[in-house]
Amino acid sequence: MLHRLTTLFQSQVVIGLVFSDESIRLVVMKKKQTKLSLIHYHDISLEQGLIEGGKVIDLSACKSRLKEAVRSLKIRGKKVVFAVPDDLVSLRVMTLPGQMTDGDIQNYLFIEVGHKVQVPFENSVFNFHVLNRDVVQTKILLVASDKDSVEIFRNLINDSGLRAIVAEINAIGFTRYANFLNKMKDKTQRMAIQLDKNRASVYIYDQGIPLFMHQIPIEKEGDVDSTEEDLAIFNVATEIDRVLNFYQFTIQEGEQQVSQIDVFGNHPNRKAYVDVLKSVIQIPVTNYKGQVYVEFLDSNLPSYYLTSLGLALKQVQS
Secondary structure, eight states, rough: OOOESOOOOOSEEEEEEEEEEEEEEEEEEEEEEEEEEEEEEEEEEETTTTTTTTTSOOOOHHHHHHHHHHHHTTTTTTEEEEEEEEGGGGEEEEEEESOHHHHHHHHHHHBBTTTTTSSSSSSEEEEEEEEESSSSSEEEEEEEEEEEEEEHHHHHHHHHHOOOHHHHHOOHHHHHHHHHTTOOOOEEEEEEEEEEEEEEEEEETTTTTTEEEEEOOOOOOOOOOOHHHHHHHHHHHHHHHHHHHHHHIIISSSOOOOOOEEESOOOOOOOHHHHHHHHHHOOOOOOOOOOOTTTTTEEEEEGHHHHHHHHHHOOOOO
């Protein structure tokens, strides 16, 4: 549903935009001097088959839908920070020998990605974040995506009348929002779960840096009876428990574990999922309300827009 909160003024305006198989979801932010405000949030529902597995199948239809939103919201020419769908993103923690500079790392990855360093994309684009660097080794997070798909999304945005300036990942959107609330600046491991109608998107952070992500399919409402739905909810919780164990004992080698789980999203039966999750996993779980009061905006926002909000904050936080 289109929700118009105020009108556009002459100021810095930026859009956080998230693509999924089900929708194009966007938040429009404004920065005027030191004040941030929310202008619009909008969800463009997509019929099945327009985007599948994160890849655009019907470019013309997607462009038409986005163009209509641009016209309706009067946001033509505005800057966009967009997230590449999770299906097209790979996160990998790597340890490289010696104390490597950023330039050394860039050169190494440029040569070895697709050879010694395998990623699940034939034509990839990548970036990295240094996790630790000393005289013995350099530990990095490698973020890779499908280059052709990134360009398709970028062109889709530009051809719809907007200006795509940065491509990011969904996990960064949520943690940037949380950082604004000072919830992820402590030295903890945290999990965020976006519980949407058809999937649970699971992200695990170390001090606000996403180290792991995983997608869990969810049965659509109406496709199962109540008993089958109870089992489906339990299976999702069990899979999340398995993810936690894999992260703790494989990625962190048993040294650290997740201490907090945050759940948000638009699944209509989210409370039931959270209740079962609490019974399966002995870790504190926070269930974000349907409407979240965002203090630094002095506005309410549905929790399933928090990722889009975090993307927009990249350009208005400085």
